[in-house]
Amino acid sequence: MLQVRISAALVRRIDELCSEGIFRNRSEAVTDAIRMLVQRYSRTSPEARATALYLGGRLSKTEAPEELIFEGSRKNLNLEEELGED
Amino acid sequence: MLVLGPDVLTIHHLSMTDDERFDDNEGLLKRLRGISKGITIFGLLDLIGIIAARIGSKQARELYISYLKSKEHIVLFPEYQDSWESHIDTMMEYLTRGLSYKNALIAMVLDSTPEAEAYITWMKKPLENRISVKVLTPSECLRTMK
Numbered sequence: 001m002l003q004v005r006i007s008a009a010l011v012r013r014i015d016e017l018c019s020e021g022i023f024r025n026r027s028e029a030v031t032d033a034i035r036m037l038v039q040r041y042s043r044t045s046p047e048a049r050a051t052a053l054y055l056g057g058r059l060s061k062t063e064a065p066e067e068l069i070f071e072g073s074r075k076n077l078n079l080e081e082e083l084g085e086d
Numbered sequence: 087m088l089v090l091g092p093d094v095l096t097i098h099h100l101s102m103t104d105d106e107r108f109d110d111n112e113g114l115l116k117r118l119r120g121i122s123k124g125i126t127i128f129g130l131l132d133l134i135g136i137i138a139a140r141i142g143s144k145q146a147r148e149l150y151i152s153y154l155k156s157k158e159h160i161v162l163f164p165e166y167q168d169s170w171e172s173h174i175d176t177m178m179e180y181l182t183r184g185l186s187y188k189n190a191l192i193a194m195v196l197d198s199t200p201e202a203e204a205y206i207t208w209m210k211k212p213l214e215n216r217i218s219v220k221v222l223t224p225s226e227c228l229r230t231m232k
Contacts, residue, residue: 047150054154054161065152065159066115069101070141 004030089124089162089196091207092132094224099137099149107208107224114206114224117231124160124202125153126195132188162202164195183216193217 006014014029023029041049053059096102097111105111125133130153138146153159167173180190189212196202196219204220205213206227213221222230 045147047147050151050154055163059154061155061157063152063155063157065149065156066098066119068099068145068149068152070099070137070145071101 087122087124087160087199087201087203088118088227089126089199089202089205089219090129091192091205091209092125092129092136093208094206095125095129095133096136097208099133100140110223110225110228111208114228117228118158120158122158122160124162124199126162126192127164128188128191128195130161162195162199164191165198180216184212185216186212189213189217 011026014023014026017023017029018025023032041052044052050059094111094114097105097107098115102108130150134146134150137149153161167176176194177187177190180193181187185193192205193213193216196205196217202219204222204227205217206222206224207213208223210221210223
């Protein structure tokens with residue numbers, strides 16, 4: 001059993017979908033929506049999940065990316081094409 | 087807030103000490119340590135692509151998360167666009183100023199970030215006078231801070 005608060009406007013939209021025959025009842029509509037939500041996040045990469053957390057303001061701020069230096073990376077570099085100067 | 091271009095961060099992360107821009111590049115990043123600075127999501131993704139190609143996908147993925155979790159960096163996202171039609175409309179406005187698609191994406195984010203004071207990049211010419219915020223190279227930025 002799950003109890004949730006949904007706005008009256010959204011409930012009206014769900015009822016419309018039910019009367020169109022898309023869902024049998026409110027419960028089926030909500031279950032379908034939650035199934036899609038769970039599927040969406042189970043398919044995504046850790047980076048995509050971190051982005052969702054970031055956008056929701058729920059990602060802990062713990063790192064200093066500038067400390068990530070990739071030493072020995074300059075061999076065979078031709079970055080001018082990518083980073084050319086003015 | 088200063089917004090850093092992916093070129094500035096690439097020179098740093100790849101430790102391009104042979105590059106004549108390296109000293110000023112590092113000088114600026116050192117000066118900005120402890121200060122909040124921005125990077126657009128498109129700039130960050132561009133950086134991640136370069137790191138993946140030059141170093142490896144694992145390190146690139148780690149770097150992406152690290153920027154999202156950074157205390158000092160704010161990853162700037164554009165306003166949500168719900169259709170290709172609105173994206174094309176928005177992009178056309180920038181592309182017709184003569185910007186590349188990549189720069190147009192960056193310009194779009196800068197325009198929706200009122201806190202952005204200046205965009206820092208070594209590739210200043212293609213952007214100068216085409217975007218709403220001031221464009222400075224790291225060397226110029228350092229001089230203004232002295």
